[in-house]
Amino acid sequence: MTRCQVPAFLIHQIQEELDKDEEEMMVFLCRDLAPDLATADLKEILVALNEREKLTPVGLSELLYRVKRFDLLRRILNTEKATVEAHLARSLRLIPDYRVLMVEINENLEKDEVGSLGFLLRDYAPRMKMAKDKSFLALIIDLEKLNLVAPNQLDLIENCFQSIHRIDLIRKIQKYKHEASVSSVHSQPVYVNAHQASLPNLNLIDPPYHSGIQNENIEKLQKGSSLTLGAAEPLHMSIEESGSVPHKMSDDSYRMQSQPLGICLIIDCIGNDTDVLEKTFRGLGYDVHCHRYLNMNSMNQKLLEVARWQKHKYCDSFVCILVSRGNSQSIFCTDHTFSGFPLEQIKKYFTADSCPGLLGKPKLFFIQSYVVPENEQECSSLLEVDGNAENISSKVTIPHAADIFWSHCKVDVSKLEQSPTSSSYYLRCLAELLHNPYKRKRCILAIHMELNKKVYDGNMTVDPSQQYSLLLQHTLRKKLFFPT
Structure with missing residues (x-):
């Protein structure tokens, strides 16, 4: 076992302690870390991440922190909530902010509100399979597959929250957008959606969830070089074609x-x-x-x-x-x-x-x-x-x-x-x-x-x-x- 791997008994012990909703949240949080395991259960995902040396005790602590199982932090991993928070404040995080945001929203929604969201989305995404007991995170995954929701594409969710009068959740999304734009301006790491790698070529019948654009592609776009979306043909946008526009408009709007x-x-x-x-x-x-x-x-x-x-x-x-x-x-x-x-x-x-x-x-x-x-x-x-x-x-x-x-x-x-x-x-x-x-x-x-x-x-x-x-x-x- 390598120095940073997590012992298998710890993974087993944690998985045994989690309820169904907590497992769903943790699987959602890990979705971009193992895109080839989209249908796997939590234990399979954690074991795979461990074998690929993507999971460390610190990363496992972050996952427990995100699902608010602070008792397991203390009892199984021998660490405290404050210690994890200090680590997250000063170093790179395992989980993208977008996934964290969706989990936080999930925890703030009542069951009837999730039902209302599912109903509102029937008109907008007729190909989605709408089950009455579908969770908010399951809705988000379906919308990601249809290219209707992504880390930089949250207007649809905002509009739905407007319809159910959850202005507080809209503010959460707007705060996330602001922080993401500030991070991008200062050349901080941009979230890359690893799930993109497992998707088919970009098309109009089932367009992929393509918002995760790697840093080098973003730099090419800003310099007028080619940008590739998935496996599509290169997309060239030169200064002449896009015009001289304010930074915010060129980044966020056509x-x-x-x-x-x-x-x-x-x-x-x-x-x-x-x-x-x-x-x-x-x-x-x-x-x-x-x-x-x-x-x-x-x-x-x-x-x-x-x-x-x-x-x-x-x-x-x-x-x-x-x-x-x-x-x-x-x-x-x-x-x-x-x-x-x-x-x-x-x-x-x-x-x-x-x-x-x-x-x-x-x-x-x-x-x-x-x-x-x-x-x-x-x-x-x-x-x-x-x-x-x-x-x-x-x-x-x-x-x-x-x-x-x-x-x-x-x-x-x-x-x-x-x-x-x-x-x-x-x-x-x-x-x-x-x-x-x-x-x-x-x-x-x-x-x-x-x-x-x-x-x-x-x-x-x-x-x-x-x-x-x-x-x-x-x-x-x-x-x-x-x-x-």
Whole structure:
């Protein structure tokens, strides 16, 4: 046994003394130290850390301190709470501050409040498995897997705490953010999420929890060199592209100051929403280009044309809005036969490799699909699209791309058939929220959460067959605020 290893009998003795909740907290605290053991129990994790020489008596003391088992500190490890606190104050810690914060919040939540959080998150993360007895820490792990929560991505949790009136917990998060930003400014060690190493490449279906960026990558980003997110293609953000912006904005938020703010492409194949959308995005400072009633070939050519524009290079963002009949994976435009234009292909046209002018800049997509039942869809030859030689009739792999915000709303086509001239309730609510300067003080994720609420509240008053469903997927790396 090496000098700093922990005797196995101590690990066994401590594990025997902990209750189920304390074990869960300790496993959560160790999550980034052994990312390959995400499903292991506490004893397996501690033994593995010990064998890898990552666990010392001092580290074990910190773990017990974090779960407030001060009695075990004294009885098993022969140390005192004050001794551990003094060590934590003067040296590097085993557990990242983010994990500590989540455990502290967990201890301050009542069971009914955790239930309320789970309910609020149903709209925002429909792919999460919501069990009634799920703990706060289990919710956080699920959100991390969906890239909705990370050490530098806590807006969603803050908004949820706002909804349940836990201002005290919001203050805890804000204090953590402040201390993290101060630490970063003074070049202190930045928290690296070890769990990132075990995740698949960055994509829009299941985007990884990628907030843990190593120090050398942060330094490259600040110097204008390439930054790699997971196994994605290198993301280059030069001074020319990102602009000269205050330190806080460049670190925490996307630059949104160019004039125009960006290109806004609106393709409305139904024809009911163009006017209000054009007015909204012109008001935000976008150069808006509207096209109604395009067939699939025309839309494909228009997307390619816009993606090749050099003017993206001088703008800070891009917006694309599509309104069309379709199915879950494709849109039909005005074509009478339904081969479908794959939505994934639209994303590909505006990723950094296809559209270099949008490198490192937010790309926002808002899709309203009027879903045609499968038994009413007709088969025809598939549309050939530029860019890739693959057959788009098979499932198209979603690109490895950062800085994409994808909001997709679906409703049965019968909604349109009953009211042929009615606008989309989803797009109408979006326009109302973006038109309000007070609402624009919040980041796009918070705005979308309110959009979720409006849409699902509206569903309560209509027949189930006429209800809207919303899905948000994103790979944003920073907060995104529209100008106020």
